[in-house]
Amino acid sequence: MTRPAIQTVDVPLGERAYQIHIGGGLLARAAEWVAPVLRGREIFLAVDANAMEPHGRTLAEALRPLGRVEIAIIPPGEESKCVAQLDALWDRLSGARFGRNAAVVAVGGGVTGDLVGFAAASYLRGVDFIQVPTTLLAMVDSSVGGKTGINNRHGKNLLGAFWQPRLVLADTDTLATLPMGERIAALAEIIKYGVIYDAELFRWLEANIAALRDLQPAAIAHAVRRSCAIKADVVTQDERESGLRQILNFGHTVGHAIENVAGYGTLRHGEAIAVGMIVESALGLGHGPAWTTAEHQRLVALIAAAGLPTMLPAGLDLTLPQLFAAASSDKKNRGTGTKYIVPRALGTVEAVTIADDVVAPLLLAAGAKP
Amino acid sequence: MTRPAIQTVDVPLGERAYQIHIGGGLLARAAEWVAPVLRGREIFLAVDANAMEPHGRTLAEALRPLGRVEIAIIPPGEESKCVAQLDALWDRLSGARFGRNAAVVAVGGGVTGDLVGFAAASYLRGVDFIQVPTTLLAMVDSSVGGKTGINNRHGKNLLGAFWQPRLVLADTDTLATLPMGERIAALAEIIKYGVIYDAELFRWLEANIAALRDLQPAAIAHAVRRSCAIKADVVTQDERESGLRQILNFGHTVGHAIENVAGYGTLRHGEAIAVGMIVESALGLGHGPAWTTAEHQRLVALIAAAGLPTMLPAGLDLTLPQLFAAASSDKKNRGTGTKYIVPRALGTVEAVTIADDVVAPLLLAAGAKP
Numbered sequence: 001m002t003r004p005a006i007q008t009v010d011v012p013l014g015e016r017a018y019q020i021h022i023g024g025g026l027l028a029r030a031a032e033w034v035a036p037v038l039r040g041r042e043i044f045l046a047v048d049a050n051a052m053e054p055h056g057r058t059l060a061e062a063l064r065p066l067g068r069v070e071i072a073i074i075p076p077g078e079e080s081k082c083v084a085q086l087d088a089l090w091d092r093l094s095g096a097r098f099g100r101n102a103a104v105v106a107v108g109g110g111v112t113g114d115l116v117g118f119a120a121a122s123y124l125r126g127v128d129f130i131q132v133p134t135t136l137l138a139m140v141d142s143s144v145g146g147k148t149g150i151n152n153r154h155g156k157n158l159l160g161a162f163w164q165p166r167l168v169l170a171d172t173d174t175l176a177t178l179p180m181g182e183r184i185a186a187l188a189e190i191i192k193y194g195v196i197y198d199a200e201l202f203r204w205l206e207a208n209i210a211a212l213r214d215l216q217p218a219a220i221a222h223a224v225r226r227s228c229a230i231k232a233d234v235v236t237q238d239e240r241e242s243g244l245r246q247i248l249n250f251g252h253t254v255g256h257a258i259e260n261v262a263g264y265g266t267l268r269h270g271e272a273i274a275v276g277m278i279v280e281s282a283l284g285l286g287h288g289p290a291w292t293t294a295e296h297q298r299l300v301a302l303i304a305a306a307g308l309p310t311m312l313p314a315g316l317d318l319t320l321p322q323l324f325a326a327a328s329s330d331k332k333n334r335g336t337g338t339k340y341i342v343p344r345a346l347g348t349v350e351a352v353t354i355a356d357d358v359v360a361p362l363l364l365a366a367g368a369k370p
Numbered sequence: 371m372t373r374p375a376i377q378t379v380d381v382p383l384g385e386r387a388y389q390i391h392i393g394g395g396l397l398a399r400a401a402e403w404v405a406p407v408l409r410g411r412e413i414f415l416a417v418d419a420n421a422m423e424p425h426g427r428t429l430a431e432a433l434r435p436l437g438r439v440e441i442a443i444i445p446p447g448e449e450s451k452c453v454a455q456l457d458a459l460w461d462r463l464s465g466a467r468f469g470r471n472a473a474v475v476a477v478g479g480g481v482t483g484d485l486v487g488f489a490a491a492s493y494l495r496g497v498d499f500i501q502v503p504t505t506l507l508a509m510v511d512s513s514v515g516g517k518t519g520i521n522n523r524h525g526k527n528l529l530g531a532f533w534q535p536r537l538v539l540a541d542t543d544t545l546a547t548l549p550m551g552e553r554i555a556a557l558a559e560i561i562k563y564g565v566i567y568d569a570e571l572f573r574w575l576e577a578n579i580a581a582l583r584d585l586q587p588a589a590i591a592h593a594v595r596r597s598c599a600i601k602a603d604v605v606t607q608d609e610r611e612s613g614l615r616q617i618l619n620f621g622h623t624v625g626h627a628i629e630n631v632a633g634y635g636t637l638r639h640g641e642a643i644a645v646g647m648i649v650e651s652a653l654g655l656g657h658g659p660a661w662t663t664a665e666h667q668r669l670v671a672l673i674a675a676a677g678l679p680t681m682l683p684a685g686l687d688l689t690l691p692q693l694f695a696a697a698s699s700d701k702k703n704r705g706t707g708t709k710y711i712v713p714r715a716l717g718t719v720e721a722v723t724i725a726d727d728v729v730a731p732l733l734l735a736a737g738a739k740p
Contacts, residue, residue, distance in 0.1 A: 083457050087522075090453075094524035097699065122492070125519060125530045126610075149495060152457075154464035160495045161531060240496075329467065 004221045011144065011232040013239060016164045020144060020228045022221055026171035027055060027132070030062040037166045039128060040101025041067025044093060046116040048108025050076045051134045055174050056107050059132060063105075070096050074112050078264055081115050081150040083159075089119040103128040103166070109135035110142035114160070117148030121163030131165045134174040136186035136220070137270065140193075140227035143168050145235040145248075155329070156256075156264070162240055170228075172220050180213075180307075185270025187212060187306040188251070190223050192277060193230045195299060196247045199347035201226050206298070209305045247349050250341040251277030254363070257326035261318045267309075274308035279362045283342045283354060290345030299343075312367030319369045324356050374591045381514070381602040383609060386534040390514060390598045392591055396541035397425060397502070400432040407536045409498060410471025411437025414463060416486040418478025420446045421504045425544050426477050429502060433475075440466050444482050448634055451485050451520040453529075459489040473498040473536070479505035480512035484530070487518030491533030501535045504544040506556035506590070507640065510563075510597035513538050515605040515618075525699075526626075526634070532610055540598075542590050550583075550677075555640025557582060557676040558621070560593050562647060563600045565669060566617045569717035571596050576668070579675045617719050620711040621647030624733070627696035631688045637679075644678035649732045653712045653724060660715030669713075682737030689739045694726050 006023035021033055034043075043063050047056035052073060060069050072092050074080050093102070104127055106116035113131055120129035133143040149160020175183070187209070194202030204222070205212075211219035231248065238245040255276030259267065281299050284291045304310050312318060328338050338356070341349045364370065376393035391403055404413075413433050417426035422443060430439050442462050444450050463472070474497055476486035483501050490499035503513040519530020545553070557579070564572030574592070575582070581589035601618065608615040625646030629637065651669050654661045674680055682688060698708050708726070711719050734740065 083453065083460075087453050090522055090529050091524070094522055094528045097524075118492075122488075122529050122531055124528060125517065125532050147495065152460055152464055154461070154467075158464045158494060159460050159492050161492055162495050 004218045007221060007225045009225060009228045009232055011164075012236055013164060018164060018166050018168065020168040020170060020232070022139070022170045022172065022224050022228065024171065024173045024217060026169050027058045027174070028062055030059055030132075030169060031066055033167055033169060034063060034103070034130065035066055037128065037130070038066055038103055040099060040103075042098050042102040043067055043069045044072070044096075044098055044102055044104045045069060046072045046074055046089060046104065046106055046112065046119070048076055048112040048134070049073050051108045051112075051174070055132075055134050055171075059105070059107060070098075074108065074115065076108075076111070078111055078151070081111055081156075083150060083152065085115055086119055086150055089116065090123060093119065093123045098123070098127070100124050100127060103130055105130040105132060107132045107134060109133065109138045113138055113142050114148050114157070115150055117163055117165070118150055118160045121148055121161035126163065128166045129163060131168040133168070133170055135178060136175055136183055136224075137189060139170040139172075139224045140186060141189045141231070143170065144228050144231045146239065168228075170224055172217060172224065175215055175220065181268065183213060183215065184307040185268035188270035188273045188277070188303070188308055190227050191299070191302055191306065192248075192250050192273065193227050195277070195281070195343055195346065196250050196341070196349045197230045197234070197347055198226065199345075201230070202302070202346055206302055206305075209302065213307060246339070246351050247341055250343075250349050251280055253327055253338065253340050254279045254323075257323045258312065258318060260326040261322040262316055266316070267313070271309050274303045274306075274310065275312055275366055278303065278310055279359070279366050280340050280342055282362045283340055283352075283359065284344060284349075287342075288344060290348070291343045295343070295346055314367070316367070317369050320356075320360055320363060323363055323368055324359075374588045377591060377595045379595060379598045379602055381534075382606055383534060388534060388536050388538065390538040390540060390602070392509070392540045392542065392594050392598065394541065394543045394587060396539050397428045397544070398432055400429055400502075400539060401436055403537055403539060404433060404473070404500065405436055407498065407500070408436055408473055410469060410473075412468050412472040413437055413439045414442070414466075414468055414472055414474045415439060416442045416444055416459060416474065416476055416482065416489070418446055418482040418504070419443050421478045421482075421544070425502075425504050425541075429475070429477060440468075444478065444485065446478075446481070448481055448521070451481055451526075453520060453522065455485055456489055456520055459486065460493060463489065463493045468493070468497070470494050470497060473500055475500040475502060477502045477504060479503065479508045483508055483512050484517070484519050484527070487533055487535070488520055488530045491518055491531035496533065498536045499533060501538040503538070503540055505548060506545055506553055506594075507559060509540040509542075509594050510556060511559045511601070513540065514598050514601045516609065538598075540594055542587060542594065545585055545590065548585075551638065553583060553585065554677040555638035558640035558643045558647070558673070558678055560597050561669070561672055561676065562618075562620050562643065563597050565647070565651070565713055565716065566620050566711070566719045567600045567604070567717055568596065569715075571600070572672070572716055576672055576675075579672065583677060616709070616721050617711055620713075620719050621650055623697055623708065623710050624649045624693075627693045628682065628688060630696040631692040632686055636686070637683070641679050644673045644676075645680065645682055645736055648673065648680055649729070649736050650710050650712055652732045653710055653722075653729065654714060654719075657712075658714060660718070661713045665713070665716055684737070686737070687739050690726075690730055690733060693733055693738055694729075
């Protein structure tokens with residue numbers, strides 16, 4: 001199998017513009033891309049414990065010729081997105097006397113990127129940040145767009161900053177060891193991009209979903225590149241989420257409510273979003289000729305073909321009152337009623353506020369309890 | 371005594387532009403200025419415990435017609451600029467389910483403004499922030515410019531964000547209860563503005579320093595307005611401190627080193643800065659016709675007339691190696707050699723890197739030990 005060429009996506013955010021490089025074997029060659037953006041000779045690698053061998057080590061060795069490299073290990077799991085881990089990173093950075101020209105590099109999945117990105121945003125009021133996502137979900141979603149943050153006992157991502165990376169290196173070779181369940185869950189976000197922004201990507205996914213599940217390099221590279229390009233396009237138009245950016249939330253109002261009520265970690269994020277997309281897709285039916293039962297059924301079929309759930313798993317008893325309470329307290333809905341992103345056509349969505357009694361039967365159909 | 375009219379300084383930072391209002395009796399009328407900038411109906415007042423009665427209460431009552439007002443009390447003192455207090459504010463904000471349209475208001479001195487400003491910058495990735503400084507130092511310095519932050523065991527202000535307020539309300543009536551020592555210490559920063567930017571302000575201070583010490587309202591209002599206007603001017607040209615803004619650091623390389631070695635709180639910030647200005651002023655001698663011993667002596671005389679120290683207090687044994695180690699590890703000097711801001715003329719300064727052996731005799735003359 002020939003290895004596809006390295007592909008680059010530009011994120012044209014003015015003075016915060018950056019590039020995303022996608023392909024195999026990037027880590028060992030990382031200095032090629034890091035050197036041009038490095039302001040000083042100080043590099044702080046914060047690495048998910050599960051990504052340290054071999055990825056963290058490969059990257060550390062590749063970057064050592066550029067200057068001092070310190071390594072911090074982040075415990076895996078969502079629990080690490082907490083103030084204690086943030087404080088530990090602050091302590092490591094300041095104890096090792098990193099200066100304003102330092103570059104902080106996150107190596108791992110979304111948890112690592114979100115936590116370490118917030119540390120970079122706030123250390124010395126902001127130092128350079130580089131994302132090295134090693135999961136498919138992080139490559140197509142959290143590593144692009146500049147959202148960083150941690151959780152507290154009142155909710156997810158309540159504390160953080162908008163802080164754009166200076167560079168994203170998505171080495172698709174790191175996906176080889178990713179468990180099948182994680183690969184599949186990430187497909188939910190890729191399918192989302194097709195629905196919200198790119199009918200052509202949606203059709204490509206219908207034809208290539210098996211190749212993606214099998215991690216065929218050319219298919220993975222294409223899906224990651226298109227996903228990053230779409231997210232970059234949306235983020236460029238609305239960096240701080242005051243309007244357009246909310247379309248990225250398709251499937252997430254319901255999906256977050258499911259995760260919240262079920263307890264984070266009960267389902268994978270992508271699994272909850274898959275069910276959420278089906279509910280929110282149905283909310284878009286009956287409002288025009290371009291999103292009909294036929295399009296809705298194609299989405300359900302694609303989700304199923306990806307290996308994602310189309311309903312809540314049996315035995316998971318989530319009630320309507322629980323789900324509505326969670327949806328209305330979602331960060332993005334605080335004080336604004338419950339907003340959903342619904343399709344108008346393949347590649348076009350719209351934000352609408354919808355009453356609970358309209359949503360209820362769809363949640364019941366998806367397996368929620370009364 | 372007639373009360374001077376309320377004065378306004380514009381800080382023209384593009385889409386982050388804001389106004390500073392200065393005068394007596396502003397707190398009771400705060401709704402006039404807060405209402406136009408408020409996005410929602412949620413107000414979170416974080417108040418220094420010492421400022422709660424009567425200032426916090428007056429403000430809360432003035433703002434209650436605009437919406438829900440929650441009050442958090444901040445323990446007084448520099449120790450409150452810590453991750454535990456930040457986390458407590460995050461917990462209060464999220465526990466009370468404040469949304470993205472909330473306004474967070476800091477009432478107190480620099481400690482409160484820095485801590486609460488960072489909480490506002492990071493809650494939900496940033497909500498609106500209003501500064502209500504109740505000390506002279508906060509009015510002329512920390513409430514303007516958008517620097518927020520907390521300390522950790524490795525240093526001061528190492529963690530934080532650039533986050534501009536939407537509004538600053540400097541009610542000069544709140545200064546009536548300010549202890550004489552605090553008033554005097556704040557004069558150091560006002561004198562600094564004269565040296566670095568405004569020869570006319572310097573001459574005005576030479577003529578009016580006694581009126582300022584006595585808190586004569588017209589004198590206070592003039593000094594606060596000019597100081598805010600100068601700081602706003604500098605910050606507008608260099609919001610994120612990549613160049614010009616460092617001139618605000620005149621007196622602070624040595625001053626911070628003194629505070630750091632003596633232990634924070636041993637001297638007031640303004641007292642350390644006064645001694646620092648004298649040392650750094652002397653570093654500017656001999657480099658041109660416009661900063662001569664005559665100008666240096668005028669600065670020393672003005673500092674003395676303000677009631678500020680011109681030397682380290684007897685009994686405070688700070689050694690040269692301690693001071694140089696602290697100066698070179700200052701956040702702004704990390705990895706760049708030791709930089710000082712030195713005068714070139716009254717109203718003009720320049721950043722220069724100077725070797726320790728040139729600085730040593732001046733520190734000894736100021737009372738340091740070998």
